[in-house]
Amino acid sequence: MAIHRRRQRQQAGQAASLTDLLVRAEATLDQLPPLPDPFTADAYAQAIGALRGRPILLLPLGESNADLPCGQWFALEDCDLVCYDAHASPLLQEQIKLHELSHLLCGHRGVIDEAMLRRVLPNLSAGLIQRKLRRRPVVMGRTSYNSGDEQEAEMLATLIAERAAAEPPRADQFLLNLTDLRTAHRQGSNS
């Protein structure tokens, strides 16, 4: 029984944190300038870049990763580089761009750690990576991959797409379903 109750609490906790994320994403978006009309992720990236005083470059990568949402954000010295899969469908490309832009809008700090570098640099030894990282001790001390950031970015991206579209976004392009979440939120506050 105790285990069962704990699991229920965990599930409730997760649902609550998602609705919290939704509320927070709505607040974030309300503080930002209106979305460009007609809306494209490229036009939005340009507007956000102007707002932040740092240009955002959108770079299509010659990757081919089928249906997986693959995207990357690299903060360089004088600009932000948002990469997306050039072979993804146009709709998925928009979703990838919005997700990576949302990292910027949420003020995320990103992650550079040894585990991530070993995925990106599989042909370099762990010793070599550690030696080169010695010049960035702050990076070494950072906690690793932050799944909370990913969820927050996906939430904001989904919300932007929803507000930008005349019709609600196709649920299968996003990992989150805002309609279900709002229903859960309402039910949660009624009970």
Added chain:
Amino acid sequence: MTETPEPRDAAPPTPPGPGATLADKIEYLRRATAEDPSKPPSYEQMAAEMNIQAGERVISTPYTWQLSTGKKDNPTLRHLSIIASHFDVDPSYFVNRDPEALRAAWGNVGGDDVTPLRQLLNLLAEYFGVDAAYFFDDEVASRIDEELKFLDAISSGEIRTIALRSAGLSSQALAQINAQIDAARRREGLDGGDT
């Protein structure tokens, strides 16, 4: 934003490109794999570390110098340039060998030179932290060159932070990102960083 290290003193080392000799590749790796590329390890340090790594004395300082510079004759070093008995070949054996010759010898299973060659390339590869194929396979070498450039940009703070939603990056993707880092470095150089 992420705290970044002090600005670099010089441009990052340039990979020697396809078809480079063993000496050119070693010289590049000596800088590119150093914690600070402007302070590469001395040949003495290299030899000492490779001998520790091998657990026995397999390579001398003068021979490490020969391999790295491609020079066979140095009057001050000639009398010292004894390749360690471990490799059991003529001192000039590996010096200035091009990738084709290395590849042929590497694949020449049963040939007389296979064992010392493999031992030497494995020793160097382990020391630098890359695959031994770096020394004779252009495709492997160009992928590793891109990885080293990317790692240098991390180390120097030119990449401040990353959010990555993918299992990894293809060689082509890595080259595209490195090109953007190069472009940002050129802009910083031109503007004096006042943008």
